[in-house]
Amino acid sequence: MKINANEIRVGMLLEYKDDLWQVLKTQHVKPGKGGAFAQVEMKSVNKNTKLNERFRSSETIEKASVEETSFNYLYDDENNYFFMDPKSFEQIEIKKDIIGEKGKLLTENLEVSVSFYNEKPISIDLPNQVNCKIESTDAALKGQTVSSSYKPAILDNGLSIQVPLFIEAGDEVVVDTRNLEYIKKI
Template sequence: MKINAGEIRVGMLLEYKDDLWQVLKTQHVKPGKGGAFAQVEMKSINKNTKLNERFRSSETVEKASLEETKFNYLYEDDQNYFFMEPKTFEQIEIKKNIVGEKGKLLTENLEVSISFYNESPISVDLPNQVNCKIKSTDVALKGQTVSSSYKPAVLDNGLSIQVPPFIEADDEVVIDTRNLEYIKKI
C-alpha cells in the first residue's frame, strides 16, 4: 500500500530498496528555503543494518502489508520457539533471535500475536501484561524514600527487573512486556 512520506510513523514497516525496514525515528522538517521533507531512520529486518533516508513530502513509499495471527506458545529448544495455531493445530517454529529477550517471558499456552510478511514470521507480540514470580531480590535499605527507590530483583525466568522495596522473594507480580517493568503485586 502506497503512503505519502508525511504519513510515515515510528514502528511502521516499509518496503524500500528490495528490503523490509522498520521505522525507528522520523522527523518532519520544513526548511525556510525549499520543500518540506521527512528524515527517517530505519532498521532492516533481514540484515540488521540501519539506514537514514530523506523523503520529500510529495514522494510515496510502500507500506508493508502484514498478516497477524494468534498462536499459543508450546515449548523451546536450543535455537527455536514453537507455537501452535489454536484453530487448525498447525505448528510453526520461530528462531530465538526474532523473539529476542522477551522470549524469557513466554509460558506454556500463552496466547501471542505473530506477524507474517510473505508467509514468513517477522515479529512476535506478547500480551501487554504477564504474571511472573520473584526468584530473589535484594534487601531494601532503611531510610530510602518509598516513592522513588526501587531495588533489583530476578524473576524465575532469569530476567532482572526493578521492583518496589516491599516486594520479597516468591511474590507474584505483573510485568509489562513492552518495557519489562513492574506494574503491580498479585
C-alpha cells in the same frame, strides 16, 4: 500499499531498497527554506542493520503488507520457539534470534500475535502484561527512599527489572512486555 512520507509512523514496516525495514523513529521537519521532509530511522528486519533516511513529503513509500495471526506458545529448544494455531492446530517454529529477549517472557499456552510477511514469520507481539514471579531481590535498607525508590530484582525467567522496595523474593508481579517494567504486585 503506497503511502506518503508524512504518513510514516513508528512501528510500521516499509519495503525500501529491496529489504524490509521497521520504523524506529520518525520526525517531520519543515525548514524555513526548502520543502518539508520526514527524517526516519529504520532497522532492517532481515540484516539487523540501521538506516537513517530523509523522505520529501511528496514522496511515496511502499508499506509492507503484513498478516497477523494468533498462536499459542508451546515450547522451545536450543534454536527455536514453537507455536500452535488454536483453530487449525498447525504448528510453526520461529528462530530465537527473531524474537530476542522477549522470548524469556513466553509461558506455556500464552496467546501471541505472529506477524507474517510473504508467509514467513518476522515478529511476535506478546500481550501487554504478563505475570512473573520474583526469584531474588536485594533487601530494602531503612532510609533508602531518599536516593531511589526502586531496587533490582531477577524474575524466575532470568530477566532483570526494577521493582519498588516493598517487593520480596517469591512475590508475583505484573510486568509490561513492551518496556520490561514493573506494573503492580498481585
